[in-house]
Amino acid sequence: MTDEPKDVQGAADERAELGDSEIVEARQLAEEAVEETVLPDESALAGLTGTPGIAKPDPILVADGVSRAFGGLKAVDVGHLEVQRGTITSLIGPNGAGKTTLFNVLTGFDRADSGTWSFDGRPAAGLAAHKMARRGMVRTFQLTKALTRLTVLENMKLAAVGQRGENFFNALVPPLWRPQEGGLEKRALELLDRFKLAHMRDSFAGELSGGQRKLLEMARALMVGPSMVMLDEPMAGVNPALTQSLLGHVRALRDEGMTVLFVEHDMDVVMGISDWVVCMAQGQVIAEGPPEQIRSNRTVIDAYLGTRYDEPGAKE
Numbered sequence: 001m002t003d004e005p006k007d008v009q010g011a012a013d014e015r016a017e018l019g020d021s022e023i024v025e026a027r028q029l030a031e032e033a034v035e036e037t038v039l040p041d042e043s044a045l046a047g048l049t050g051t052p053g054i055a056k057p058d059p060i061l062v063a064d065g066v067s068r069a070f071g072g073l074k075a076v077d078v079g080h081l082e083v084q085r086g087t088i089t090s091l092i093g094p095n096g097a098g099k100t101t102l103f104n105v106l107t108g109f110d111r112a113d114s115g116t117w118s119f120d121g122r123p124a125a126g127l128a129a130h131k132m133a134r135r136g137m138v139r140t141f142q143l144t145k146a147l148t149r150l151t152v153l154e155n156m157k158l159a160a161v162g163q164r165g166e167n168f169f170n171a172l173v174p175p176l177w178r179p180q181e182g183g184l185e186k187r188a189l190e191l192l193d194r195f196k197l198a199h200m201r202d203s204f205a206g207e208l209s210g211g212q213r214k215l216l217e218m219a220r221a222l223m224v225g226p227s228m229v230m231l232d233e234p235m236a237g238v239n240p241a242l243t244q245s246l247l248g249h250v251r252a253l254r255d256e257g258m259t260v261l262f263v264e265h266d267m268d269v270v271m272g273i274s275d276w277v278v279c280m281a282q283g284q285v286i287a288e289g290p291p292e293q294i295r296s297n298r299t300v301i302d303a304y305l306g307t308r309y310d311e312p313g314a315k316e
């Protein structure tokens with residue numbers, strides 16, 4: 001992370017909404033999280049080199065020959081990919097590389113044209129999103145317009161119905177969540193407390209600041225008690241102080257044993273938080289490896305990073 005905000009006015013606005021005490025708290029959380037970070041040489045991935053498709057010691061997700069085309073365009077064409085359990089793996093690559101499409105396919109929100117994949121040792125190809133969520137794999141969503149018209153607490157309860165009710169019609173049908181409401185509310189309130197949103201429980205989600213929305217998106221994903229969380233640009237448009245807070249939350253997920261796979265464009269964030277980095281371009285995995293290898297990988301620099309991380313010692 002840089003110390004200077006990229007959007008000074010935006011950051012100032014967000015600070016005004018956040019309040020000084022929350023910024024101080026965010027920084028403390030970030031410092032604690034940095035201290036707790038597992039060093040790469042202590043991780044299960046230590047010593048692995050970054051060949052695309054390399055086998056991992058204990059993969060929670062294994063994908064083979066997954067493809068998805070739109071018209072004549074092959075958006076995803078992944079030969080083999082494994083995600084190590086209990087790590088933070090980031091998915092990087094230029095715009096249009098196929099990252100979000102791969103997320104959607106693996107989580108059951110889109111169909112693959114070909115390929116198989118397994119989650120936690122069981123075949124998972126073709127399962128609908130709510131079934132994947134029940135198995136323990138969830139993905140975050142940006143709050144849709146409809147969801148912004150529900151309260152924060154209602155958003156949390158809705159997320160617990162297994163990623164089935166992400167549209168406004170389902171949101172308007174409280175019986176979907178009523179039978180288990182007591183337990184759900186308890187869990188929702190615990191998570192809102194953890195994500196510092198408890199005081200907003202009865203506010204409409206549309207009243208949240210940009211950063212608070214990101215926190216809510218993450219909190220919603222945890223309502224189903226997942227073992228793997230897929231985060232799509234969890235820090236996008238968030239000011240630096242809150243980015244640190246969000247990073248603390250992402251690390252906490254891993255430290256609790258969850259696997260995190262996330263798409264992110266901010267390379268400072270990626271390099272700072274990831275145990276492993278997978279780079280896609282034109283639908284394919286073109287490189288993967290520990291962050292320090294990826295930042296000097298010639299293929300990744302040519303396809304995505306440009307000269308930014310072109311350091312001495314860069315290699316193929």
Ligand SMILES: Nc1ncnc2c1ncn2[C@@H]1O[C@H](COP(=O)(O)OP(=O)(O)OP(=O)(O)O)[C@@H](O)[C@H]1O
Nearest residue numbers: 070073074075093094095096097098099100101102
């Ligand atoms: N529903 C769709 N219909 C048609 N084309 C699509 C659809 N979804 C994605 N694409 C195309 O597939 C390709 C991959 O898109 P995708 O959004 O997966 O890339 P990405 O790596 O997530 O990009 P970004 O970083 O910009 O979000 C792009 O060329 C995109 O235009």
